[in-house]
Amino acid sequence: MYLWIKAFHIVFVASWFAGLFYLPRIFVNLAMVPADSHAERERLLLMALKLYRFTNMLSGVAILLGLVLWLGFGAGRFAPSHWLHAKLALVVAVIGYQHYCRKLLRDFELMANRRSHRWYRVFNEAPVLVLMAIVVLAVVKPF
Numbered sequence: 001m002y003l004w005i006k007a008f009h010i011v012f013v014a015s016w017f018a019g020l021f022y023l024p025r026i027f028v029n030l031a032m033v034p035a036d037s038h039a040e041r042e043r044l045l046l047m048a049l050k051l052y053r054f055t056n057m058l059s060g061v062a063i064l065l066g067l068v069l070w071l072g073f074g075a076g077r078f079a080p081s082h083w084l085h086a087k088l089a090l091v092v093a094v095i096g097y098q099h100y101c102r103k104l105l106r107d108f109e110l111m112a113n114r115r116s117h118r119w120y121r122v123f124n125e126a127p128v129l130v131l132m133a134i135v136v137l138a139v140v141k142p143f
Helices: 002-032 038-072 082-109 117-123 126-140
Strands: none
Touching: 002 038, 002 082, 002 117, 002 126, 038 082, 082 126
């Protein structure tokens, strides 16, 4: 059972991150929409909102499965678990990033965005770096 839960945890984490990779790309496009292009803006907002909701659901399942692995099966219990503490800290950071994405989406909905498309391009790279760190921590367990 452990390996099945672990496999589904990986699938849901990968899916969650796919949403986190793409949502800020929509923000890049939203930041570039001309002020008179209402249809394009509304279409992008609808896409972003649906993606955010779907990503939120994926994150919930990924976190639940991670908790089952950690608390139910004692993942990380048999080796020094400093890597696990670092990984959990990064997971909390990703959850914060996701909630910040909702705030940014709300700004677009209210036409209150003050950031450039270049800022969103840089913002879009954060989850890639965090995912790399999480995978290294979970696989290599460097400490």
